[in-house]
Each structure stands twice: as C-alpha cells, then as structure tokens.
Amino acid sequence: MEIPNLERRQVYLDPVRKIIENDIFLRWVREQLDLISDEGDTLRHTQRMTNCGYLLIRHLAREQKLSNDDIELFVETCLSHDLGKIEVDYKSLIKTSGKFSPEDFEIVKQHVEKGYDILKHCGRSDEVYNPVLIHHTFQPDPYPPLAIKRKKNMNERDKRNGRLLAMTDVFETCAFGRKFVEIRPLPLDKAPEAVWPARRRGDY
Numbered sequence: 199m200e201i202p203n204l205e206r207r208q209v210y211l212d213p214v215r216k217i218i219e220n221d222i223f224l225r226w227v228r229e230q231l232d233l234i235s236d237e238g239d240t241l242r243h244t245q246r247m248t249n250c251g252y253l254l255i256r257h258l259a260r261e262q263k264l265s266n267d268d269i270e271l272f273v274e275t276c277l278s279h280d281l282g283k284i285e286v287d288y289k290s291l292i293k294t295s296g297k298f299s300p301e302d303f304e305i306v307k308q309h310v311e312k313g314y315d316i317l318k319h320c321g322r323s324d325e326v327y328n329p330v331l332i333h334h335t336f337q338p339d340p341y342p343p344l345a346i347k348r349k350k351n352m353n354e355r356d357k358r359n360g361r362l363l364a365m366t367d368v369f370e371t372c373a374f375g376r377k378f379v380e381i382r383p384l385p386l387d388k389a390p391e392a393v394w395p396a397r398r399r400g401d402y
C-alpha cells in the first residue's frame with residue numbers, strides 16, 4: 199500500500215506551493231529533490247530556504263517595487279539553488295566517513311556548476327541560473343572558480359539576486375544546522391546575527 203506523503207504537501211508555504219504547481223519544471227525540480235530525500239539534508243534545507251526566500255523577496259518587493267514575476271523567479275532560484283546535488287552521489291560519500299571529508303566536500307562543491315548546467319540546458323531564465331552559479335561566491339572561501347570569474351561580468355540584478363540567495367542560504371544553515379558538516383544550529387533569533395556582519399562588510 200502506498201502511504202501518501204502528507205508531510206511533503208504541507209512543507210511549502212501556500213503561495214510557494216502555488217508557484218511550484220503552476221510550472222511543470224518546478225514540479226519536476228520538487229520531484230527530483232524528493233527522490234534524494236534520504237541521501238542528506240538537501241530536501242529539508244531547500245524547502246525551508248525556499249519559504250524563507252519567498253518571505254524575504256515579498257518583503258523587499260514592497261520597498262523596491264518588484265513585480266510578481268520577480269517574486270516567482272526568486273522562488274524558482276531558491277528551489278533550484280542546490281539542484282546540482284541530484285548528480286552528487288551523497289550515499290557513497292556518507293558511507294565512507296559519516297561526515298564529509300575535505301575530499302568529499304570537493305565533490306559536493308560540484309553541485310554549483312551541475313545545477314547551473316541543468317537550468318541552462320532546460321531553458322530557464324538567466325535571472326535564475328546566474329544567481330545559482332554565484333551562490334557560494336559571497337563566503338570567505340568562495341567557489342567555484344568559473345563563478346568567481348563570471349560574476350565580474352554579471353549585471354547588477356543577477357549579482358543582487360545572488361547575494362540575496364546566498365544570504366537566505368546562510369540564514370537557513372545557521373538557523374537549522376547541517377547534517378554532514380560541522381555547523382551547529384543557532385537559536386532562530388540568533389541566526390540573523392550570523393548574517394548581518396557579512397552584510398555590513400558588503401558581502402550581502
């Protein structure tokens with residue numbers, strides 16, 4: 199007997215769920231993330247992060263006069279930001295060490311370019327795949343080299359969305375922790391403090 203996955207139906211905020219339901223590609227992304235749900239914390243991380251990203255962009259939309267399209271594209275960017283992890287064999291990495299070794303982490307880093315390639319190949323907007331490409335270039339150890347190089351020539355809109363994406367990613371990670379790297383969750387009210395110093399430096 200197939201048990202309905204009630205939890206999955208409830209995890210996205212209603213407006214986020216509607217955006218996903220209206221787009222066949224986003225439904226495919228959601229299915230792909232569900233398929234790797236037992237291989238790490240990518241699914242939960244992405245679900246929480248997409249909800250956080252929606253709330254953030256909706257808040258900014260008021261003061262920066264962003265359109266509904268801008269909101270929907272940012273939701274797509276959040277939902278797809280770690281999509282490349284569907285091509286990373288988490289099961290074998292975890293089997294060897296239980297935690298990511300530095301060598302494992304080099305393999306995990308490939309998710310950025312893999313995700314960028316999938317999004318571009320599927321004809322998605324550059325407003326989505328450019329921010330995805332640069333989402334790990336705002337941290338103290340930026341990667342991958344291709345993104346660092348390309349970021350210099352990206353337009354301000356894509357750089358800004360890349361910064362927002364990175365900020366949402368860091369916020370979610372600090373607030374909830376990660377399973378396979380040494381990051382302890384902070385109390386939710388402390389998570390913004392981990393983000394703001396980087397914002398003051400102008401990284402976000």
Ligand SMILES: [Fe+2]
Nearest residue numbers: 279280333334
């Ligand atoms: Fe990532």
Ligand SMILES: [Fe+2]
Nearest residue numbers: 243279280367
């Ligand atoms: Fe992420």
